[in-house]
Amino acid sequence: MFEIPEAKRVRREDLYSPQSSPRSSPDPELTELFHAHIQQEFEPTTVVIEEAQHILAPIGKQKDDNSPELEFRLFARTKNDAQVAPQKIRLDSPTAENGEPGFINPERDKSYYLADPSSRESLEYDAVAVTGNEVSKWARKPCPGCVLPWRVTTITMKDVTVHLGQPEGDAGPRKRRRLGKKGRIVMRKRRDARNAERDLASRLAAEEEAAEREKRTRRNREKKVKKRERDKAKKNAGTEGEAGVEV
Template identity: 45%
Template structure:
């Protein structure tokens, strides 16, 4: 077994030391280290001074005149909020638009140096004239074709004809009624209504099956009756033939 010994160290602290407001004196920096840091910073970084251009009074006047000469329009970007009050008025945001100044160039084609043959055709050959006549369409031809009916291209079921005064009131009401009816049909009935519908459907099914069974029984009875009559006719016919043969034999 190993024996373990515990030692306690007791340190006494006075209340005056805890409540003391004095702080330990600060250590003053070493002047040699401060000088060394400054020298290294000066070696690592360098500073350049750039002169600032101060515009003269003449330049300011020229700039102001250029802005004032142009025609500008002022628009309100956004409307004033409805909730804004006189005490808390939101500043209006505006934008200014100015049209560009008109140049000194004369109006005309972008490339005025081009020959007129680039835009106009003159003195074409006979073959070229035939091609142009085949490709060109006159105004009278366009009007004549507009009055021509094309049954294969007509889709009357896709065309909605609207009167100059708009749709009639009856059409709108019918559309609303059909929409409401469609919504009503799509709603799911309640539990009691569903149970009643199932019972009604079951009764209708049983009634239909009973009618089918009655009809089938009636058909079977009629068929059995016809079969019995045919059998009786055959028996009577055989009896007559047998009696006839017996009379002939007696003679």
């Protein structure tokens, strides 16, 4: 606080309002005049106070004895202030009555909790209330508005197909479960084996087809060579015959 240049120190005594100045003494002449008017208008009476004090004294004493008192120090005292006595707060609680514990009115008539229905409400309940026999009778009666024969599919025992050896619960589609790690490895090996067999079969078929094609080509070439040799032999035989005739 002292670091702020414009700060102002305020004492605790400055927080309380200043004491009011003492009243001036009344005028004695006005006081005598006032008492004279009062004596003329009212008659003096005496009041006995001793009996009231005698009756209230033990009650107040008993109240002080039974009621607990707690002391609270509401404000901390400073170094300059004198020692201030703590304020006392008295806590009064009602005395318990001597009796059995329980509800004030343990047993009451049912009319206190349940009210009889009025005649109008009874008529409304009777108009909408339905018995079980009436519900059974209504269930047996056909409802014309709900009959839709073109939307009804009649299923007979002849239309039901039962497969022997198949449990009844397995008729519907079964959910496919994912295999474990070992199962996936086995399936992968089987797939690789099938692929290898398919590749081998295709390679063997290609080799066999190539061999068959080469065999046909060689056979055709041999046929052509033999035909050429026969034609050449025929030509040579024809030239030799012509030469012998000329001689």
